[in-house]
Amino acid sequence: MSKKNRQVLLAKRPKGLPDDSTFQFVETDIPEPGEGEVLVRTLYLSVDPYMRGRMSDAKSYAEPFKVGEPLTGGVVGEVVKSNAKNLSEGDIVTARLDWADYSVAKEEYLRKVDPDAAPITTALYVTGMPGLTAYFGLLDIGKPKEGETVVVSGAAGAVGSVVGQIAKLKGCRVVGIAGSEDKINYLKDELGFDAVINYKTTENIREELKAACPDGIDVYFDNVGGEITDAVISLLNFHARVAICGQIAHYNDTEIEMGPRFLPYVLKHSILIKGFIVSDYADREEEGMNALAQWLKEGKIKYKENIIEGLENAPDAFLGLFRGDNLGKQLVKVSN
The missing domain is CATH 3.90.180.10 (Medium-chain alcohol dehydrogenases, catalytic domain)
Structure with missing residues (x-):
C-alpha cells in the first residue's frame, strides 16, 4: 500500500x-x-x-x-x-x-x-446511477408504448445509450441524436437504433428529425437542451411525454439564453414535461437494479x-x- x-x-x-x-x-x-x-x-x-x-x-x-x-x-x-x-x-x-x-x-x-x-x-x-437514471426517466415519465417513437438526445452517452435500448425492448421506434460518425455507427449497428442524426453535421436538425419521425414524436428523453430540444418540441405529438434529465448545452453558460416560447404548443397538445433526478426514485432503487442486471445478464443491454x-x-x-x-x-x- x-x-x-x-x-x-x-x-x-x-x-x-x-x-x-x-x-x-x-x-x-x-x-x-x-x-x-x-x-x-x-x-x-x-x-x-x-x-x-x-x-x-x-x-x-x-x-x-x-x-x-x-x-x-x-x-x-x-x-x-x-x-x-x-x-x-x-x-x-x-x-x-x-x-x-x-x-x-x-x-x-x-x-x-x-x-x-x-x-x-x-x-x-448499467446497474449504477446512469442505468437507473435511464430506467426510471424513460419508464416512469416517458411511459413508452409499443409502436411509439422515442427520441433521445445525447444518445451515445452513458444514460442515452441505455434509454434507447430499453425503448427498443418496449417495442418502440428509437431515434438518437449524437455528435460523431463513430457514435452514429455504434448506435445504429450495435445498439439497433432505427435512425440516428449527427447534430454537428446536419444543415437542419428539425427537418432531419421530421424525416426520421414520420409519425411524430411520442417520447423525448432530453440529456442536452438547447437548439436540439427546441427542434424536438415542435414535433411532439398530442399527449407526448418529455423527461428532462440533463441540459449539458447550458452547463457552462454565463448568461441566460432566450429560446423559443413553446408553452402554447405544450398546452395545445397536452404535453407532459417533467424534470427529474435519480434520487427521486431512491425507494425503488432495488427494482431498477434488478431489472437492469437481468437485461445485462441476458445480453439485452450492451x-x-x-x-x-x-x-x-x-x-x-x-x-x-x-x-x-x-x-x-x-x-x-x-x-x-
Whole structure:
C-alpha cells in the first residue's frame, strides 16, 4: 500500500467552461477508518456531467463542492481495512467517494459489488446511477408504448445509450441524436437504433428529425437542451411525454439564453414535461437494479466504456465530456 493519498480538490469555482486551473492535486496521509468505517482503495471513478453544476455555488438539487476540498463522485473500490461488521478486506464496494486513491466511508453508505456477476465497472454504469437514471426517466415519465417513437438526445452517452435500448425492448421506434460518425455507427449497428442524426453535421436538425419521425414524436428523453430540444418540441405529438434529465448545452453558460416560447404548443397538445433526478426514485432503487442486471445478464443491454488511466488524468476525462470525447460511459482507472 502506498504511504500517501493523492486527492483532487476543487481549486476554484469556474466561470463558463472549467479548465485545468479548476483542479488542484495534493498529497495527504492515508486516513484511518474509525468504528463502523472502512478504508476503500479506489479502483475506478466515474466522471459525470452533473458534477459541473456542483462546481458552482448556485442553489441546486445537490450540495455544491467546497473550494479546497476533494471532489466526489461514483467510485468502485476495494476494502483494504475494515472496522465494520458486514464488510471485510478484499470486498468490492461502490459509493459516492472522494476523487482520491483512498477514502474512508461508513458501512451504511457502501453497496457491495459481486465481481462474479458482471464486470465491476458496470456498478458505475448499467446497474449504477446512469442505468437507473435511464430506467426510471424513460419508464416512469416517458411511459413508452409499443409502436411509439422515442427520441433521445445525447444518445451515445452513458444514460442515452441505455434509454434507447430499453425503448427498443418496449417495442418502440428509437431515434438518437449524437455528435460523431463513430457514435452514429455504434448506435445504429450495435445498439439497433432505427435512425440516428449527427447534430454537428446536419444543415437542419428539425427537418432531419421530421424525416426520421414520420409519425411524430411520442417520447423525448432530453440529456442536452438547447437548439436540439427546441427542434424536438415542435414535433411532439398530442399527449407526448418529455423527461428532462440533463441540459449539458447550458452547463457552462454565463448568461441566460432566450429560446423559443413553446408553452402554447405544450398546452395545445397536452404535453407532459417533467424534470427529474435519480434520487427521486431512491425507494425503488432495488427494482431498477434488478431489472437492469437481468437485461445485462441476458445480453439485452450492451454497453461501451471509455476508460482513461490514472487519477492525474481525471480532470481531463471530466473536461472531455464537454468536448464530446466519450462514447458510452467515461471512467478513470485509478488502480488495479
